[in-house]
Amino acid sequence: WLILYEQFSAASAEMGSVTADELRYAPLSKLKGTVRDVLPDLSIGDWLVEDELVARIIGEGGYQIVAYLDDESLGRIEVGDRGLFLADGGFGPNLSARVASIDKDASRTLNEGELASMFGGSVLVREKQGQLYPERAVYRVVLDVSEPPQIHQHRWRGAIAIAGQWEPPGLRFLR
Secondary structure, X not given: OHHHHXXXXXXXXXXXXXXXXXXXXXXXXXXXXXXXXXXXXXOOOOOOOOOOOOOEEEXXXXXXXXXXXXXXXXXXXXXXXXXXXXEHHHOOOEEEEEEEEEOOOOOOOOOOHHXXXXXXXXXXXXXXXXXXXXXXXXXXXXXXXOOOOOOOOOOOOEEEEEOOOOOOOOHHXXX
């Protein structure tokens, strides 16, 4: 009876460890949405590099526009200002939006690689150990899209025009 009880205790402890590992390694997301762009070569038992992109989760909420502004332009806009997004090459929608948030601190890294100058974007960056670091102080601005686009694609790159406060054209030169 004692031997069986010890084996049961050992199995219970191992089950507790397996359950804890299962909870620790379970895929979790803060977003509610659809999984897209799963890594095609991924299979069970593969090793992953830290921060490797495995898949994308497309949220069920509305579309958002992410832009980066320099400190000179930042002073001219505020939350609630109107904006118009125009996709590069004309192969995307023209979207009207409103400024939802403006970061108070400059971004230390650029998380949206497609906006980097080395990939055709407008943010000057330098690359170090796989991270993109902006050359100048840039601030992340998020805009909420008013009407969802008819084209169901999850990313476009383009230009955003934000209707901010007026500034005399020569003021930048004087600064």
